Amino acid sequence: MVIQLFPLWAILLSAxxxxxxxxxxxxxxxxxxxxMIIMLAMGLTLSPKDFKQVLKSRKAVAVGxxxxxxxxxIAAFAVAMVFGFDTELTVGMLLVGSVAGGTSSNVMCYLAKGDTALSISMTAISTLLxxxxxPFLVSLMIGTSVDVPVSSMLISLFKIVLLPVAAGVVINTLFSKVIRKxxxxxxxxxxxxxxxxxxxxxxxxxxxxxxVGLVVAAAVILHNTIGLILGYWVTYLLGFDSRVCRTIAFEVGLQNSGLAAALAVKFFxxxxALPGTLFSVWHxxxxSLLASYWSRRAVENVADKDSSN
Known part of the structure; x- marks a missing residue:
């Protein structure tokens, strides 16, 4: 019951x-x-065999x-054009749209009964890419170059995601009986x-x-919604099971908006930075609303979909 009230706690504490x-x-x-605590908690639910399974999901990773x-x-640029944003806000929207998936996608995937190992792997891959x-995508669409802090990004990825998850997997492997309890x-x-x-x-x-006003907030909400909807339904139509569809929906719709805001302040x-700031709150x-909904619904496997056809 407490987990199902997750969205309510988020809204109340935000207020x-x-x-x-x-x-x-x-x-x-x-x-x-x-x-890091969140990533450690998720790592404690994983074992090496979960990541071996990801190697069999190369198509899902590539599509995601x-x-x-x-x-x-593309959605960020389209939304900025529809709302008539000036160059500053358009750059902010493009930065949000062009960064990698955020670590919050891993948390939501975990709570929504998605494929957590796949989610973490996709976050790592998209962050490196x-x-x-x-900078290439922002330059392509706005004509302005952005220097991404490569070393600090990689250190953050290692410290916040890879290290605690790896520690959790090791602990779970060595002390699985204790962790189960x-x-x-x-x-x-x-x-x-x-x-x-x-x-x-x-x-x-x-x-x-x-x-900032309601206009930028509306743009951010629309941008996030497009990512979640297309992330789910494109993969569903390609024949993936609902665990993978949920996972990719979060990976596409939930961005590393904190990084986007930081890049905006530093280079623009x-x-x-306002779109990134608002996205950090809204996504x-x-x-959490979507994770709460999916946590109460059964996961449909590919075999189940095939048998119903």
Whole structure:
């Protein structure tokens, strides 16, 4: 019941953070440790055989990464044009659309009964590819070059995702009986951590959220919705089972918007960072709503789909 109320907790704590930001601003330095806790919790549910299975899912990985770097950049540009954004906001939208999938996609996939090992692998692959593709896509569509901080991105990926997940897999492999007994608590730990991260992001962005207005918020919501819908239905129509469809939907629709905001501030203007800031808040809310919905629905396998035809 508590997990099903995940979206409600996210919205309530976001509202508290918006009206009382001082309660959460001081926790800014805890975002990375909280993400590491989340990734460790997920790693504890995985074993080496899960990642061996991913090697058999090369088609799913290829389709997911292709959708990631086609759907989101094109959708970002289209939405910016429809809303008539100026260059600064258009750059901000394109940065959100051109970065890799965010680590929150792994959390939502885990809670939604998706393929967590596939999700983590896709996040890692898209992050590495994003080092080259993010500046290329932004330059291609806006005509402005962006220098991506390669070394810091790789260090962050290693520290926040790969290291804690690997540690979790090792611990689970060595102490599987103990972990099985504690496994029921892991979703609650992940939920608490992600809700707190959402609140911190809202608190840090509260003044900008007042200034930006509803137009950019509407654009961000539309952009995120397009990614989630196309990520799911394109893979469904290609014949993947619902676990993979859920996974790719989150990978495509949930972006590393924190990186997008950071790149915008560093290479463009604070106004260009607003789409990334809003996306950071919204995609966690929309992702938690969708994860809550899918967590209550059975997973349909390819065999089940074939037998129903």
């Amino acid at each position: 508290l953070a918006f009206f009382q930001p001082d309660l959460f601003v001081g926790l800014k330095t805890q975002i990375v440790p909280l993400l 990464v292709l959708l990631q770097f086609l759907v989101m950049p 994003g080092v080259v593709l993010t 504690a496994e029921v608590a892991l979703p609650y730990i992940s939920m608490f951590a992600i809700v707190l991260i959402i609140a911190i992001v809202v608190a840090l962005s509260s003044s900008k959220l007042v200034e 203007t604070p106004l260009s 966690n809310i929309s992702g």
